[in-house]
Amino acid sequence: MWSFTAAVVTLWSFAAASGSWDVCANHVGLLQLDLSLTPADTSLAVPPTLRAAEPLKFLHIPKCGTSFLNAIVHTPSLCPDLDWRYEVNSDVLSKSFERDFWHECPQVCNQSRFECNSASQTHEGIGSSYSSYKGHLITMMRQPEQRVLSAYHDARFDHGASRYPNVSAYAEGVAGLVTCQLTGAKSVDPVPQCGELQKADALAAAQRLREGFVFVGIMEEWDMSMCLFHKIFGGHCWHSDFENSRPTDPEDTSPYNVSELEGFRDELDGLVYEEAKRIFREQLVAYNVSTDSCAGCWSFRRASGVVETNLHGAARPMAMARMAMAWSMALILGILG
Template sequence: MRIKISRSSNKTTARVNQGQQLTGARNGNNGSTQPEGTRRVCGFVCTHFLCAFLVFLACYRWKHLLPGYESEGSQWSKSKLSNEAATSVSATATTTLPPAVPPASSSKALDFSAPSLVDPSTVKRIFWMHVPKTGGSFFLPIFFQFCPKALAAERAAVGPGQQIDKEHLFDQWLLKNYPPEKWCNKNLMFYNMPCPGCHHHYSEHPNEEFFSLTVFRDPTERLWSGYRYNRQGSWQSDSNSTFYEFIREPNIMNCQLKMVLGHDCCKQNRQQIENMRLNVSLAIERVSQPRFFFGITERWAETMCLFHRWFGGEVLSDVDFHNNRKGRTLPPGKYRDDVPPHQELEWFEAIVPIFEARLKAANCLAYSPP
């Protein structure tokens, strides 16, 4: 660059500035003294910061609003999630679930060579974990097995070969008319009296030996039954809400898993749900313990066989198969694929082999009543 020096200092300054501008124009800086590399770095950082902020907003929205659905007329139609998005969400949710403990490593070997695995007279503490919409009638075989005097009284009241009055086959009626301290095995106690069937979650009882007894149900079937039963647990007061709207509510899913881990089925508020951590491995380990009996609603006959092989007695058709409230069964092929992935699905899939291993050991696999 050649600069002509003038006698006037003002002219000299002007020509120097003009020369710098021309040089900047040739270099593509438009007169700016900022280096090109610095400007590119700033642009790169700003772009990535904006992308990260958009991703954060998307994640926040997903966290507080599960995929929604709406109904149009008599047809069910998805309204807020395309098939591509549903596939993406499903894959992501599945990969983030806690790893399950293999059933073989957590299942305790049980010896059913004796007439019963446990002598019922030695059972002193019973926790009946009544999960909503899984089978409240399970209390009948429990009560009559451990309270044989009550069963004998009911048999005597109706005469030989007659069925027990159906009005008497409810947990609250039995507990009121046959107080356990008088009619059950010596020193037997039901936890959570006077209403042991009021959907109490699992709790530890230090320094006490107790048996947990419950029935689990296919998670999707249980959701459908709860929906049909007045939208059980729903935060909404809309009796016309769709099944899809019902399962979108954050507190509805994982009920069985939550209860095994010591939480209420669905009484949490949004903040409690966000802070809740569901340990699938711990839940598998807990139900596999020898003092934790569980059956499966969809396999009721096998469950009754296993129960009596565990605690003794015979399968009683008028008691063990009495259904106080017939649940709603999910229509074949409907809505099952539309239930969002959740941890209870993984947990239930892991405990079925534990159940079947117990059935096989007790010779109850594929059992059907005579």
């Protein structure tokens, strides 16, 4: 398995070959970090908070961050057969990359530390399994109306939108989806199957979120969510943690116009989302996560992005040839583990 030491060697080798020493000057602080992702005793890299939460179980709410899988799989000890170059996206896998990953998961991840989801039911509810998952769950949450609009406008996957005449009708049809996923047992995609939900169900869902989840990230605060995740569970902030691997519209990153919903508001999921935000804020304080404390995370993110870009062929051909030579020398010297 390659370590991040290899990535730093590559970065410095590339800078030496191309004369771009400023690249390394900007990230010299990386050399002060614990750069090895695969120490002789892997347990040394795993914080107690991760050990206590294993096996982690990812509750994937529709349109709430498939990209989060990249942060999960690169967390020390969870998926030891995957190195830092592996990404859960269409470049590495196929257009159905999430299902591809779940198919591979039992072979590449340690299921005593990370429980693989079903490849056929990627948005399953936790239902009666909650008692066994309690204390091991992680998830990303999203503002309810934005989640609905993202699902409706998804050009690649239907999410049940074709069953309804317009977006406001669709919104009514999937109202309470998150509440259903947190309390029901069946898949909620393309549509939830929990029947008529009441406020009591949303309160129960919010309670499960607070008592059963060891990490609750917020889509609208993705960067801070990734920093918090690594603060709790260890590992480095890779460039891939911050990429949107499945955008509804690659050309538009702004919030959706909720006027399309003609006044619809998902009151039940709104209640759950407000609880998610409270939990998130509390964890930021508990783990001392702030813009300042995340500086190392942002630096590692930028540096790994430079390395990734160079390794994927964006650099000049001559520089790439020199990089290949640098890699060969590194292998000979035994730098790569």
